[in-house]
Amino acid sequence: MSRSLRTAAAALAALGLLTACGSSGSGSSADGGKVTVTFWDNNAGPARTPLFQHLIDEFEKANPTITVKYVGVTSSEVAEKYNTAIASGSTPDVGGVTTALLASLTAQKALVPLDELLAKSALNGKLSANMLETSKAASGGKGLYQLPSSGNQDVIWYRADKFKEAGIEVPKTWDELFAAAARLTDKSKNQYGFTIRGGSGSGFQVLSEAYAYSGLASMFDAAGKSTVDDPRNVELIAKIAAQFKNTTPEADVSNAYPQMLAQFQANQVMMVHHNLGSTKDVRTALGDKVAGMLLPSGPSGSSILANPVDGFGLFKNSKHQDAAWKFLEFLDSHASNSYWNENVGQIPANTEAYADDWYARSGITKQAGDALNSPAVKLVQPPVHLPQYSKITKTDAEPNFQKVLLGKMSPAEFAKAVADAFTKAQSDYRAKNG
16 A cells, blocks of 8 residues: 555544454465554544554664554544454454553453563663553553553643732642632633533542542552542542532533533633643643643642553464564654654653653653652552443442532542442452452
């Protein structure tokens, strides 16, 4: 396929029009010593697809005997696509895999363990230790099944220009944040200091806020009991709920990320909690009027609830695992990993990139990276290895959190329901897996 046709194919893939091709087979072939490696992008779209296309071009120039076939899959489709491919034996050679997908893929024994490959690679010792830890934890601590490429972290975007006009310092504690939100709220102008995520994605977000406030170091105690209903977590959930309709819009009860970001960009809210994934969106819309801060701390210090780590998996069905691994090594090399993360605004997995100019000048991305990689920071691993994780944090927790905002459930009842579900799921997991 010519380069122009491949570019057009990439654009179509970004629209999800080529995703069906990904489940029709591995796409691998051998021809006169040349091989084709099929790569599924797990979050294809106009922002990411051209970046991968550039990296694939560079890889093929350096490795003329290997062709990489790019297949774009949207993030909303990828879990189902992988499950279908595994069932039919038509997985790709290489695929984008977040830690949120690892438990399912490793349970189905679809991926190659990467521990020995990494140990022999030039990448060994050059990848973030905390990201590798998160990757291993996400697969139940049974080894490395994901080569991490990017770290994310929850941050709070704030209107730096409005803070400056009001003479407000950047909050370091949650109480300072709530005080700033009150000062920046003017309901007569439809202006609110903060916004709460009450819709899709609210479960993880409120837990992230709670652990930043409580400073707890783990989501389970030594006996396997969940710490979600710790009184310090409950205290923060109650403080968040008290902001609803006072310093936040009423629509927040059902708002998810797109609605929250729209309010932020429209001058209706002055602070929005999301993560580094929105760096390009907020900076494109607001330029230097916006800045980011780490989640504030509570009276007992702060901890970070680890975000999903993005990366790549090598599938067992691949007939060209050597070529596929070489492609993964290229993607995580200093130059490639730095290029990728500079353009998506996230934290590089390759620690050599931390000396690059763009990273040193990146502001909140570097702050988040420094925190993520600091041995002094409490990095709390969410139990994404539990098969029930999504049901607990989304299907069950999200409607219950809406009840909290509406005064139909107490913060303590909400936290206990999540904690009890995690405790039982962890017990079941241990009984089955040891």
